[in-house]
Amino acid sequence: MGVVHKLKPEVLTSIIQNKQNNPALSCRYLTALILEQFHIKVSKSSINAIFKENNLSMPIGRRRKQKRKKFNLPALPVIEGTRAIMLVTEPPRIEPEITEKTGKKEGIIKEEKKEEISLEEKRITEAEEWAIKLQEEERIRIEEKLSLEKQRLKAEIEANKRALEEACQAVEEKRKRGEEARKMEEEKAALEAVKIKAEEEARNFESERIAQEAVEEKRKRGEEARKMEEEKATLEAELKIERERWSRIAESELKAKQEKPASSIKEPDSISSLPEERVCSGAILLKILDQMIGGSKQINAAICKGLGSQSEDSLQLVEALIFRSLFGKGNLPPLGDLIGRQYSLEKLDSYYAQIQQIGNIKSEISGIISNVFIEAKGVKVHFIDRSVIHLDGQLHSSWPATRFPFDFSNTVYDLKNKLNKHFLQGQPLVLFSPFGYDIFPKDFFNLLLNIGSKDNYPESLTLFGNQLEELEQIPLNPEHRCALVFGLWPWQFTSSRKVKRIGEFSLKHVAGIDRDLYLGEIEIDLLLVSLNQRLSLKGCAIKTDLQEKIRLVVLNTDEQALSLEELASTYLSHWPNFEEAFHDFSRKIELFSYAGDEQKFLSQDRFKIDAKELDLGLADIFRNYIKMLDLYFRWHFLPVEYTEKDLSFTSECFYNLPVKLISGQNKVKARMLVSWDYQFLKDLEYLNCRLNERQLNTTDGKVLWFESAPK
Numbered sequence: 001m002g003v004v005h006k007l008k009p010e011v012l013t014s015i016i017q018n019k020q021n022n023p024a025l026s027c028r029y030l031t032a033l034i035l036e037q038f039h040i041k042v043s044k045s046s047i048n049a050i051f052k053e054n055n056l057s058m059p060i061g062r063r064r065k066q067k068r069k070k071f072n073l074p075a076l077p078v079i080e081g082t083r084a085i086m087l088v089t090e091p092p093r094i095e096p097e098i099t100e101k102t103g104k105k106e107g108i109i110k111e112e113k114k115e116e117i118s119l120e121e122k123r124i125t126e127a128e129e130w131a132i133k134l135q136e137e138e139r140i141r142i143e144e145k146l147s148l149e150k151q152r153l154k155a156e157i158e159a160n161k162r163a164l165e166e167a168c169q170a171v172e173e174k175r176k177r178g179e180e181a182r183k184m185e186e187e188k189a190a191l192e193a194v195k196i197k198a199e200e201e202a203r204n205f206e207s208e209r210i211a212q213e214a215v216e217e218k219r220k221r222g223e224e225a226r227k228m229e230e231e232k233a234t235l236e237a238e239l240k241i242e243r244e245r246w247s248r249i250a251e252s253e254l255k256a257k258q259e260k261p262a263s264s265i266k267e268p269d270s271i272s273s274l275p276e277e278r279v280c281s282g283a284i285l286l287k288i289l290d291q292m293i294g295g296s297k298q299i300n301a302a303i304c305k306g307l308g309s310q311s312e313d314s315l316q317l318v319e320a321l322i323f324r325s326l327f328g329k330g331n332l333p334p335l336g337d338l339i340g341r342q343y344s345l346e347k348l349d350s351y352y353a354q355i356q357q358i359g360n361i362k363s364e365i366s367g368i369i370s371n372v373f374i375e376a377k378g379v380k381v382h383f384i385d386r387s388v389i390h391l392d393g394q395l396h397s398s399w400p401a402t403r404f405p406f407d408f409s410n411t412v413y414d415l416k417n418k419l420n421k422h423f424l425q426g427q428p429l430v431l432f433s434p435f436g437y438d439i440f441p442k443d444f445f446n447l448l449l450n451i452g453s454k455d456n457y458p459e460s461l462t463l464f465g466n467q468l469e470e471l472e473q474i475p476l477n478p479e480h481r482c483a484l485v486f487g488l489w490p491w492q493f494t495s496s497r498k499v500k501r502i503g504e505f506s507l508k509h510v511a512g513i514d515r516d517l518y519l520g521e522i523e524i525d526l527l528l529v530s531l532n533q534r535l536s537l538k539g540c541a542i543k544t545d546l547q548e549k550i551r552l553v554v555l556n557t558d559e560q561a562l563s564l565e566e567l568a569s570t571y572l573s574h575w576p577n578f579e580e581a582f583h584d585f586s587r588k589i590e591l592f593s594y595a596g597d598e599q600k601f602l603s604q605d606r607f608k609i610d611a612k613e614l615d616l617g618l619a620d621i622f623r624n625y626i627k628m629l630d631l632y633f634r635w636h637f638l639p640v641e642y643t644e645k646d647l648s649f650t651s652e653c654f655y656n657l658p659v660k661l662i663s664g665q666n667k668v669k670a671r672m673l674v675s676w677d678y679q680f681l682k683d684l685e686y687l688n689c690r691l692n693e694r695q696l697n698t699t700d701g702k703v704l705w706f707e708s709a710p711k
Helices: 009-021 027-038 044-055 103-259 284-291 294-307 314-326 334-341 345-356 361-372 414-424 442-449 566-571 576-596 613-618 620-638 638-646 647-655 681-692
Strands: 279-281 377-382 388-391 429-431 457-462 470-475 484-488 497-502 506-510 516-528 533-543 552-556 658-663 667-674 702-708
Touching: 009 027, 009 044, 009 103, 027 044, 027 103, 044 667, 279 334, 284 294, 284 314, 284 334, 284 414, 284 566, 284 620, 284 647, 284 681, 294 314, 294 345, 294 566, 314 334, 314 345, 314 620, 345 620, 361 620, 388 442, 414 429, 414 457, 414 470, 457 533, 484 566, 506 566, 516 552, 516 566, 533 566, 552 566, 576 681, 613 620, 620 638, 620 681, 647 681, 667 681, 681 702
Parallel strands: 429 484, 667 702
Antiparallel strands: 279 658, 377 388, 377 457, 457 470, 484 552, 497 516, 506 516, 516 533, 533 552, 658 667
């Protein structure tokens, strides 16, 4: 059954009444009637649904129609409207007299005529009856039409009546709503007045609160300013004491030199004569970078060669001349704190004048500066079976080929020093971790098999640059065997390893990072399905808390096993912040994977000194060297956004910070003194991690450890 949607009541009533008054009305007829009366188009299915709902439907099946009688209608005019039919009769004929001669014949004719008249009358009668019937049907149709018209008028009257009632109701509703709106406006006005009053009170209260907070904030700022002034005064007092101490030392040395003959004058030791604690500037970051790449050391060698002699403090004098531009010409105490020895202005000017007398010294120093920044992207380890393993310049991992991040590059000087320790001096090669997640890399597995092998040992090393050019070849002594220490994460290569044994964990002190950790002995089988080989290694598992899961496993290829503390110290002295280092390691690999060949590296052209700068003087060359140190420092030790900064920015952020040097038995702590609201604290923490991974040392061989100390 169909569904009637949204018919007005007057339309529904008209349909039902018309059907009740005339059951023979069809859906089609009512559709036209509704359209004519109400100007609404209603479908036949909707009208049929109304019939069915109100039991007005006709019985199912066809009705039998009466058969019409066939007769020949006379040619009569039909009047439209009333459909009256005019009967045409023949005029009376004047019959001729019947004579004797014609009597019989005329009788026959009369008889025939009578029969013809009788048939004609019969046809006329039938025509009259049909005309009456048509008139009756027309009358019925007109009556039905009049009835429908009456019903339509009645429906219109009802509709108008209802519309009028609805209009009256609407007017009444509007009046009521007007009353309600007026009342609501009055209430709203009253509420608005209350609200305005409340807001005024709130504003007054807020003003009082702000005033109180301002007073309190002013008091706190005054208190903080007072504390900062006290701390500043304390720090200045410490610096003043340090400077006075160094001044007294310098005066006593000068007095001793004046009292003793020149032949008996002996310069004090450089680092060993320093106090155990002193404060210097953050420019020590540039100084330690210079020491790492060997800049001042090579410059000093060239100067001593040009002078024909070398004094004990020549290196410190060269450092003083190089870093002098950071402090100004007359500000010597901070310069002395940085290099570890106080010099008078006359001493520095005199040594500078001697250097100036050396022929061609400026071009020689310029060449040294350009060369110390030459970077090695990595190193190729050649084995006697002609196989090659690729390592990156910072010794993070091995790689299948030379496609790995430029961020892992290192200067040739620093990389050679590290390779000498591992491949010539017998110290184990410490790699951060194998690269990958699921399947153990084939190149790293081969490195594990052959690094300490007697049959397939490394025979030479080749350093290659950022453009894959060969920089230097280093032959190796086959008698020297190198061991490999590396880290393995618990979730790495789960399908390529099998844990054979894990011992009990106990709290041990790791000297390399001066920290207590829970260490446990572990033995792991590494599997390489492609080579059908298995390698069993022993090491130590590391936890920071006894109840937690293992954080890192350190494995060793050396047959002479180290103790758990020694193995952990060997690895963690290279990679002390191993979890943070892994995030940095993964981030740089991801950036390289996205950038590909478009990744930038530090071009060697940025470290060349042109002829114009050579004409300016040696001091300008040293000043440019400081800028180059800052560029290299920003590129390799700070977050990537610092690559676009300059020396003035990094000086404000880091080089001007006070640094407290605390000397211990085997370590010197460089503590960066910053406030709690220091803007670059996060970047400073990142910097400390990158510096401590490089295993920096002071001139007396102690490990230099950087840390921040908010106060």
